[in-house]
Amino acid sequence: MANHAETTAPETTAVVEHAPAGGEHHVEPSALGMGPGAWVALSMLIFLGILAYKKVPAAIVGGLDKQINAIRKQLDEAKVLRAEAEKLRAEYAAKIANAEKDAASMVEHAKTEAAAIIAKAEADATAMIGRREKMAADKIGAAERAAVDELRAKAAEAATAAARNLIAKNHSAGADKALVDGAIAGLVN
Structure with a gap:
């Protein structure tokens, strides 16, 4: 009883995987052809890009340098x-x-x-x-x-x-x- 069902939404697609030995089916959501892991990775890249654009690492490094100098x-x-x-x-x-x-x-x-x-x-x-x-x-x-x-x-x-x-x-x-x-x-x- 292999069933392959696809549910489509305007931007969301669900992939049905075959469950072994007739068990429940697990459906992994996807959006624009990307799964949850890809979306998490994309959001982290965007977040890191914003941090780099706003020069947050330089500010953090500068603050750490000030603390290091104070400790010295x-x-x-x-x-x-x-x-x-x-x-x-x-x-x-x-x-x-x-x-x-x-x-x-x-x-x-x-x-x-x-x-x-x-x-x-x-x-x-x-x-x-x-x-x-x-x-x-x-x-x-x-x-x-x-x-x-x-x-x-x-x-x-x-x-x-x-x-x-x-x-x-x-x-x-x-x-x-x-x-x-x-x-x-x-x-x-």
């Missing part, structure tokens, strides 16, 4: 900023290293000064102890001398008082005269 500028700025950041990081790393060296130097200097202060304090304490010992020895010596002088003075007073008492008891005015005469005679001879 941003990348260049980012590179400059990164270089500056790395430079600052290196500067701060150097400053930190210098600060650590300075801190170590300050600690070492403080230790040296502390050792010097301790040594000076020990020397001063030793000297002060020596001076105080000498002062104490001098005071003790002075006290001893004063005590000895006082004892001598008291002994001299006691001897003088004892001699006065002995002389007063044992010597009279006549005995004194004989002693004085003997002393004078010993001086003359």
